[in-house]
Amino acid sequence: MSENMVIDSGNARQPFNYSVGLYGSKFFKELKENKRFLGVKCPKCSKVYIPPRKVCGECFIETREFVEVGPRGKIGSFTILRYAFIDPETGEQKPVPYGYGFIRLDGADTLFQHYINISDENKVKIGAIVEPVFAENRKGTIRDILHFNIVD
Amino acid sequence: MGKKRVAIIGTGQTYHKSHRPDVNGQELIHEAVSSALCDADLTIADIDAIVIGNMDHFEGINYVDCWSVDGSGGVMKPIIKLTTGGTTGSTIAIGGYHLVASGLFEKVLVIGWEKNSESDTTGAITTAFDPVWDRLVFAGAISGLAVEAQAYMARYGATDRDGARVSVRDRKHACNNPHAQLRKEVTIEDVLASPMLADPIHLLDVCPRTDGACAVIMANEDVAPKLASKLDWIWATSSRHKYTYIGDVNWGELDSMYNASREIYKKAGIKEPNKEISVIELYQPYSFAGIIWIEDMGIVPRGKGAEYIWSGATDMGGELPINPSGGVIACNPIGATGLIRCAEAAMQVMGKADIRQVPDVNFAISTGFGGCMWTDMILHGQKKPDF
Ligand SMILES: [Zn+2]
Numbered sequence: 001m002s003e004n005m006v007i008d009s010g011n012a013r014q015p016f017n018y019s020v021g022l023y024g025s026k027f028f029k030e031l032k033e034n035k036r037f038l039g040v041k042c043p044k045c046s047k048v049y050i051p052p053r054k055v056c057g058e059c060f061i062e063t064r065e066f067v068e069v070g071p072r073g074k075i076g077s078f079t080i081l082r083y084a085f086i087d088p089e090t091g092e093q094k095p096v097p098y099g100y101g102f103i104r105l106d107g108a109d110t111l112f113q114h115y116i117n118i119s120d121e122n123k124v125k126i127g128a129i130v131e132p133v134f135a136e137n138r139k140g141t142i143r144d145i146l147h148f149n150i151v152d
Numbered sequence: 153m154g155k156k157r158v159a160i161i162g163t164g165q166t167y168h169k170s171h172r173p174d175v176n177g178q179e180l181i182h183e184a185v186s187s188a189l190c191d192a193d194l195t196i197a198d199i200d201a202i203v204i205g206n207m208d209h210f211e212g213i214n215y216v217d218c219w220s221v222d223g224s225g226g227v228m229k230p231i232i233k234l235t236t237g238g239t240t241g242s243t244i245a246i247g248g249y250h251l252v253a254s255g256l257f258e259k260v261l262v263i264g265w266e267k268n269s270e271s272d273t274t275g276a277i278t279t280a281f282d283p284v285w286d287r288l289v290f291a292g293a294i295s296g297l298a299v300e301a302q303a304y305m306a307r308y309g310a311t312d313r314d315g316a317r318v319s320v321r322d323r324k325h326a327c328n329n330p331h332a333q334l335r336k337e338v339t340i341e342d343v344l345a346s347p348m349l350a351d352p353i354h355l356l357d358v359c360p361r362t363d364g365a366c367a368v369i370m371a372n373e374d375v376a377p378k379l380a381s382k383l384d385w386i387w388a389t390s391s392r393h394k395y396t397y398i399g400d401v402n403w404g405e406l407d408s409m410y411n412a413s414r415e416i417y418k419k420a421g422i423k424e425p426n427k428e429i430s431v432i433e434l435y436q437p438y439s440f441a442g443i444i445w446i447e448d449m450g451i452v453p454r455g456k457g458a459e460y461i462w463s464g465a466t467d468m469g470g471e472l473p474i475n476p477s478g479g480v481i482a483c484n485p486i487g488a489t490g491l492i493r494c495a496e497a498a499m500q501v502m503g504k505a506d507i508r509q510v511p512d513v514n515f516a517i518s519t520g521f522g523g524c525m526w527t528d529m530i531l532h533g534q535k536k537p538d539f
Contacts, residue, residue, distance in 0.1 A: 004173035004174050009212065018283050024284060024285075053396060057396060077302050077403040078299065079295060079301075080350065082347075082349060083350065089288070098289070100289050100350070113286060113397075115289055125306075141284075142285060143288065
């Protein structure tokens with residue numbers, strides 16, 4: 001036995017139940033039922049936010065107007081993840097490599113984070129046009145979008 | 153009881169390593185505290201209050217303010233915990249400054265610590281991000297940084313060689329710092345040949361995981377000159393946050409750093425930061441930030457960061473040395489990392505930085521950065537502030 005002992009915690013697990021809120025719930029309902037993306041527009045600065053949120057932080061004013069954005073967009077920035085790591089959301093090793101994208105959906109001012117299909121890495125560039133691929137069985141979560149494909 | 157000017161009168165650090173199974177949390181903290189008390193020639197009885205912090209979830213043991221009192225010296229003293237992710241170390245310094253500047257406490261001990269070896273840090277960092285929207289594709293600290301670098305490179309045509317040059321600088325500087333975890337010089341080719349983690353970031357472009365602690369003692373203007381012959385005056389502090397969701401970030405520029413630096417310059421009347429500031433301890437967790445963030449700070453114009461780095465201006469002996477300690481790329485006990493920047497800047501101002509000393513330091517800046525793209529900044533000065 002080593003002089004300096006280290007004790008293993010074992011496989012500790014703590015599930016949570018997160019409230020999505022009224023605006024987020026509306027987004028996921030629309031995504032699930034109609035494959036549409038909803039943003040909100042600030043009444044003061046006119047910035048269109050996705051995900052939709054109840055307050056524009058810069059103006060500190062309540063947003064009320066939902067506007068449809070996307071479904072197409074352009075890559076705002078991205079990386080390709082190549083190192084293996086344990087996904088804390090699943091406890092499993094994340095399959096790498098994968099495309100990690102920030103997408104400016106048409107009509108939105110903020111970026112939407114999701115997977116980008118990297119089957120042709122040369123096409124993954126800032127400014128490339130992308131479109132979403134939706135899941136067959138949608139449940140009203142971010143996983144209702146499988147990933148975004150680069151449009152030629 | 154009005155606002156007091158504040159000086160750092162002593163600092164202490166552990167010898168940082170990737171794994172310290174020889175000590176638990178209290179014991180690690182105690183090493184740094186003892187070292188800072190020794191540097192300031194004080195005993196724990198002289199300390200009026202303590203601010204302590206580390207990363208939430210990293211060790212899976214919350215409330216370090218409570219369970220560490222044996223090591224921190226907090227037994228039957230006012231002690232509070234502050235934690236703000238990557239910026240924790242700089243936030244506790246700013247919090248300590250606020251306590252002393254308020255006039256409520258004469259002498260305050262600030263402690264940052266981390267035992268990164270005790271858990272999976274990517275899992276812990278992910279808990280800082282929204283579970284509904286932001287965690288699906290998220291991959292810890294490196295993913296966001298890679299996205300920042302990509303955006304910057306697309307805008308200004310910077311290359312991975314430019315990033316590597318920053319890593320070469322910091323790793324060279326670290327060889328002068330006995331406290332740094334990694335003290336080995338590398339070449340541009342070494343950096344580029346190291347494994348690609350997330351394009352364009354190679355293994356040698358990023359910080360390690362470290363066990364370590366740091367402590368800083370601050371005192372007000374009434375007592376500081378009596379307690380120490382060498383003082384580091386805190387001129388100004390700033391803290392800036394911007395986004396709710398990670399897609400809100402203006403990738404490629406660090407808005408929080410732009411904003412924090414302008415607040416600092418305005419407070420101190422600094423017009424030409426590259427000339428008026430003698431040294432910077434930048435919380436720079438990866439190489440490309442060494443190019444991008446000096447542009448946000450107004451050290452150089454937009455798009456000119458790489459040129460400035462290649463000129464040698466930020467090397468030891470250059471116009472504006474950055475990270476004489478070796479910085480975060482060489483050593484990263486996260487809850488202590490921001491406070492180490494503060495302590496190293498203080499040592500530079502006090503003339504206590506040994507072989508990593510920059511000559512004639514008037515103003516030094518230390519910063520803190522969090523993966524949520526936020527910034528803390530502290531301006532340190534050799535003279536007592538005139539405001
Ligand atoms: Zn607005």
